[in-house]
Amino acid sequence: MTPEEDSGSRTLNRYRWQSRVATRDLLALLSLDLADRQRGEDPPHRVLVSERHEDWAVFNGERWWLVSAKHLDSDQGAWTLSTLMSDGGIPHLYRNYRRLPAAPGCRMVTNNAIRSAPETRLLRDLCQLEDGADATPRSPMSSEDRDGLNLTLARYLMLHHKDAGLSEEESQGRSSNVNHCKPNSDLLASSTRFLDSLLLDTNIPGRRSIIDVGPLRYVKPVLHRLGHTSTEAEAVWEALTGYVEQSMEDQLSTEDAGLTDLIRSFSTRPQDLGEEAAEKRTVTTGQALTVIERALRRPQVFLAPPLPFEHKVSVKMAVGKLESNAIQRAEDRMTVWRKTCAAEVDDSPGNHAQLQEFSDELEDRVDDLHVELRNEGVEENLFGTRLWHSATRLPPESFPPLPFRLTRTLLTGALADASDQCRVWFTPYRFDADAILLGSSGRATNAADEDGGE
Incomplete structure (x- = not known):
């Protein structure tokens, strides 16, 4: 395999990993639907909306979150503050967050831990959703530490000003050295609000293991709520991940910040985007349930044909x-x-x-x-x-x-x-x-x- 072919294979596998992580979020929404119905309540509108392979939004009634998924291969080590801001895409998540009129929650999803180092300790203590990936207990954060973390975040946003979507005014005081960047008060206030909304979800299986882990960890609980055994969990997992992946493959007409345009279309329906584009990008819990029922009726359609035994x-x-x-x-x-x-x-x-x-x-x-x-x-x-x-x-x-x-x-x-x-x-x-x-x-x-x- 040439280096170019290996790179392409890795990219494709990461895309499939991201669609599986999005499927996990969709199954979590469906599980909430089923719990509501068991209590005799009508579930709110719950939906997954995707931009491209790395970004999607999760709607749970009036509450919603922007999600950015980043896979890190085992040979790349843990996340550092620098790589979170470059390869981790935190500035791009900030850009999408700021473009929306109602501030959502933000979640970065990854298969790897945040490095236990002084520069990342504060970010981990404040934002890490689950501490299972890091044996170090969280520490209480003082107001001085929080202000220092926010200043560091604002400086990194300036360093990656294009990805963060900063204006010329906000970029004034920028330097090629992050420690020499001097953010103004407006940027500091904006980054503070973003930091308040940010969660780091680092406890996700990697791209090889999620294929095997997904059926039992994510599908089985939903099947049990529906009154089914987990026998066909693998077929359901393949059917749902394929459906979600398809919603991620159609490119929006607006490549730049397409997810935020799509979210706005829920209320404004702009002509340049169109309802068809929104429908292709949207997977409701009702659609997910239909896919599950189809997979339960004909599981063999969604499973790879059996390989012949060799031994x-x-x-x-x-x-x-x-x-x-x-x-x-x-x-x-x-x-x-x-x-x-x-x-x-x-x-x-x-x-x-x-x-x-x-x-x-x-x-x-x-x-x-x-x-x-x-x-x-x-x-x-x-x-x-x-x-x-x-x-x-x-x-x-x-x-x-x-x-x-x-x-x-x-x-x-x-x-x-x-x-x-x-x-x-x-x-x-x-x-x-x-x-x-x-x-x-x-x-x-x-x-x-x-x-x-x-």
């Missing part, structure tokens, strides 16, 4: 109700285990005997865990997950020595290899894994054909 261990884990991440890890680490054995176990005296002793011990340990789970009365649908979790966390140093150092990765691969050779099962019973393995390719092809016909 018997994958079949056994799938039947044992283990999820795709665990199956992928088993396949990958089984390959590592086999390559390591091939490279390190030769015909030297005792090598094969060591390997056999280790394999026997591993199988005995798994048998012990199996019996413990049966004695606990673990439900069948949790049995495989519990067995895999317990077996892969056995201390590597407690096993007989091998011709090479045993790590957790290699232990996981050895467990997968033993299962692939039908010496370990993740169900309380045995079944014909070979038949499922041979038949999976045809079923996957048929499923793909059926979905393509929708």
Whole structure:
């Protein structure tokens, strides 16, 4: 993959992450609707309005918030005050906030923490919505600290005056060094109001994990309120995120501050924007409920067609109700285990005997865990997950020595290899894994054909 292709892939994945975060907000609004109805109350108008992939507004009756979502990859570290004002887009959020006649709340959403450093401590103490991402408890803020934080914010707004939408008058006193910027009283007053409205929501899963976390964390509670099990949570999650993503893809005719123009259109309906543009950008809780009902009726339409199994261990884990991440890890680490054995176990005296002793011990340990789970009365649908979790966390140093150092990765691969050779099962019973393995390719092809016909 070229650097340009990698950059494009990252951008696309961030866009999809942002649409999933917006879907989380939409599900939260729908949950409020359902709670109102359960109390016998008529819910207020609740709606999600999007500009582009990074910005949207959440309306809950008379209350509403501007939201800006910024993903930070793990190799970029935590947010600093400087990056919050540049890559984090705080000045752009300020610009949208100030363009609206009625001051909304503002929320910056991110998957990463605010760095624990003197320069960001005050911002974190004042604005961070949840402190779970940072183990440091919040500290009370004095009026002097608050004034100092507001001065720092105003200076950064001057440094990024174009993104913040500052006028020539407000930009007077600007310097290329943030500490030398001298904001006037009007800008200080405006930044104070913005700071009062600002929340930093830093406890969001990253772009890889939110795909797996979303169905259970965000969809499951809504399905339970609707009287459904979480069986089709993944299909509902994919259907809703796709619907929200579509609302984010149509560009407004006004690229500059298009979200604020769209919000104004709710009351003024300007001719240059038009109702059609507003409708494309708007997702109501009623529409969300319709999408959920559609996904519950035909979940297979919204799920990727099943991939054919490549190994018997994958079949056994799938039947044992283990999820795709665990199956992928088993396949990958089984390959590592086999390559390591091939490279390190030769015909030297005792090598094969060591390997056999280790394999026997591993199988005995798994048998012990199996019996413990049966004695606990673990439900069948949790049995495989519990067995895999317990077996892969056995201390590597407690096993007989091998011709090479045993790590957790290699232990996981050895467990997968033993299962692939039908010496370990993740169900309380045995079944014909070979038949499922041979038949999976045809079923996957048929499923793909059926979905393509929708």
